[in-house]
Amino acid sequence: MIIDTTEVQTIHSFYRLESLKEVYGFIWIFVPILILVLGITMGVLVIVWLERKISAAIQQRIGPEYAGPLGILQALADGTKLLLKEDLLPSRGNIRLFRVGPSIGFISILLSYLVIPFGYHLVLADLSIGVFLWIAFSSIVPIGLLMSGYGSNNKYSFSGGLRAAAQSISYEIPLTLCVLAISLLDIIEAQSKYGFGGWNLWRQPIGFLVFLMSSLAECERLPFDLPEAEEELVAGYQTEYSGIKYGFFYLASYLNLLVSSLFVTVLYLGGWNFSIPYISLTELFGINKMFRVFVIAISIFITLAKAYLFLFIPITTRWTLPRMRMDQLLNLGWKFLLPISLGNLLLTTSFQLVSP
Amino acid sequence: MVGCSPCLSWLKESRIGRVRILTVICEYAKFDCSRSLFFPVCRSASKERREQSERTKCFVMSEFAPILIYLVISLLVSLIPLGLPFPFASNSSTYPEKLSAHECGSDPSGDARSRFDIRFYPVSIFFIIPDPEVTFSSPWAVPPNKIDPFGSWSMMAFFLILTIGSLYEWKRGASDRE
Numbered sequence: 312m313i314i315d316t317t318e319v320q321t322i323h324s325f326y327r328l329e330s331l332k333e334v335y336g337f338i339w340i341f342v343p344i345l346i347l348v349l350g351i352t353m354g355v356l357v358i359v360w361l362e363r364k365i366s367a368a369i370q371q372r373i374g375p376e377y378a379g380p381l382g383i384l385q386a387l388a389d390g391t392k393l394l395l396k397e398d399l400l401p402s403r404g405n406i407r408l409f410r411v412g413p414s415i416g417f418i419s420i421l422l423s424y425l426v427i428p429f430g431y432h433l434v435l436a437d438l439s440i441g442v443f444l445w446i447a448f449s450s451i452v453p454i455g456l457l458m459s460g461y462g463s464n465n466k467y468s469f470s471g472g473l474r475a476a477a478q479s480i481s482y483e484i485p486l487t488l489c490v491l492a493i494s495l496l497d498i499i500e501a502q503s504k505y506g507f508g509g510w511n512l513w514r515q516p517i518g519f520l521v522f523l524m525s526s527l528a529e530c531e532r533l534p535f536d537l538p539e540a541e542e543e544l545v546a547g548y549q550t551e552y553s554g555i556k557y558g559f560f561y562l563a564s565y566l567n568l569l570v571s572s573l574f575v576t577v578l579y580l581g582g583w584n585f586s587i588p589y590i591s592l593t594e595l596f597g598i599n600k601m602f603r604v605f606v607i608a609i610s611i612f613i614t615l616a617k618a619y620l621f622l623f624i625p626i627t628t629r630w631t632l633p634r635m636r637m638d639q640l641l642n643l644g645w646k647f648l649l650p651i652s653l654g655n656l657l658l659t660t661s662f663q664l665v666s667p
Numbered sequence: 668m669v670g671c672s673p674c675l676s677w678l679k680e681s682r683i684g685r686v687r688i689l690t691v692i693c694e695y696a697k698f699d700c701s702r703s704l705f706f707p708v709c710r711s712a713s714k715e716r717r718e719q720s721e722r723t724k725c726f727v728m729s730e731f732a733p734i735l736i737y738l739v740i741s742l743l744v745s746l747i748p749l750g751l752p753f754p755f756a757s758n759s760s761t762y763p764e765k766l767s768a769h770e771c772g773s774d775p776s777g778d779a780r781s782r783f784d785i786r787f788y789p790v791s792i793f794f795i796i797p798d799p800e801v802t803f804s805s806p807w808a809v810p811p812n813k814i815d816p817f818g819s820w821s822m823m824a825f826f827l828i829l830t831i832g833s834l835y836e837w838k839r840g841a842s843d844r845e
Contacts, residue, residue, distance in 0.1 A: 344737050348744060394752050402766035403778075414745045421741040425734060436733045443805050465768040466779045473783060477790045484797040491801070491808040550769050555748050641790065646837070649797065657826070664819055
């Protein structure tokens with residue numbers, strides 16, 4: 312059998328085209344990831360500004376006002392200042408653990424942004440496990456905090472690290488049970504009907520409250536901020552840190568807050584749906600399915616708007632509620648939230664059994 | 668990406684003989700691809716042969732590829748700022764008192780790694796009871812509307828056993844912090 316050389320060449324060129332397409336696909340993966348990283352960086356800056364402004368309003372101050380219009384560049388100025396600060400290493404501490412600790416917490420929180428859906432099929436990694444990846448990654452965070460608390464060789468830091476580990480271990484279980492109860496239902500699709508009346512918030516009120524409290528505890532926000540209590544523990548595991556490593560703790564706590572509020576939005580507040588009954592966005596703007604970019608932009612905007620509106624709750628609790636005691640915190644976790652969330656899960660299962 | 672070319676060659680071999688197995692794998696790959704953001708092309712492939720090769724590609728570039736890339740990028744995001752202050756952060760004026768452990772102004776007394784409260788230790792032990800509970804019930808809860816009554820009741824039995832364990836622990840006062 313004789314094969315034409317031209318035929319062989321055609322086959323070769325096709326083969327080259329195939330590999331070119333692979334390279335293109337490989338590059339195409341980077342684009343959404345970089346957009347996401349940029350977006351969450353901007354998001355954190357906005358949260359820092361929001362927290363400063365809201366706390367100022369609660370305490371009847373003005374808040375940041377010199378850096379940029381309305382002080383909106385204040386967080387950027389703070390970050391630059393932290394970058395220029397001296398990087399102190401404690402003389403008797405374990406330097407390796409001290410260095411690695413903040414990065415571990417930061418990376419694991421950054422990784423949990425992978426599974427947040429910002430729109431219909433608009434997820435970086437559309438895994439079948441979804442939310443549970445977030446829970447798995449968020450249980451790595453206390454390891455980093457424990458490492459930095461132990462590595463500092465400071466009494467305050469050590470007990471701060473211990474407290475952080477105990478707290479996030481205790482509150483992880485109710486959080487996961489709430490997510491399990493929610494994932495028995497269809498998460499987003501079921502919420503798209505009936506506007507805000509169809510939110511999971513109304514179907515799972517107990518689950519929502521437990522999720523809210525446990526995510527506040529996971530973020531170490533104020534009613535539960537025992538690991539980094541400024542007054543008693545001198546900022547806990549952060550005592551010995553300075554410069555950009557301290558900035559990492561700061562950044563990680565705000566990233567954690569943002570990811571929790573995004574998950575509250577997706578799980579309980581209807582995600583990217585417009586959520587006002589009788590008004591359909593596609594009819595409102597007269598768009599059809601052709602303008603996919605527009606639809607994507609709108610769904611991202613709605614998700615972010617809901618998440619940032621929800622953020623007012625954690626920020627106001629931080630500036631209005633007093634701190635709990637350690638034994639109260641652990642009792643609340645183990646003796647109140649755990650049985651309640653388990654009961655909520657069983658209730659959801661039995662409803663699921665009764666009504667197929 | 669590296670594993671793609673042997674896969675393609677295997678595809679060429681099997682076009683005649685092992686079509687059956689291939690279609691099964693392709694179905695699985697299609698299941699993956701239809702939910703993937705990065706390959707909208709895969710859904711609208713028309714010709715079967717092209718479809719096959721693209722599906723195989725999707726199979727190789729599985730859903731975990733973005734996770735790995737994102738892991739590398741987040742490592743960079745955390746390591747670059749750590750290295751950034753070296754050129755301009757002041758490091759010359761360090762004196763030994765600055766590096767000692769902070770104890771609100773007084774000289775540090777003793778080492779921090781001494782004994783600590785035992786009550787932190789039971790917390791991590793109690794975590795072992797609900798942790799398998801949660802871990803084993805997540806595959807039960809995730810697939811929507813696929814639980815038959817048998818599955819639900821067997822999960823109930825599992826919950827019951829673990830609840831007895833945690834109730835025992837509670838009644839013995841092991842979780843008291845006083």
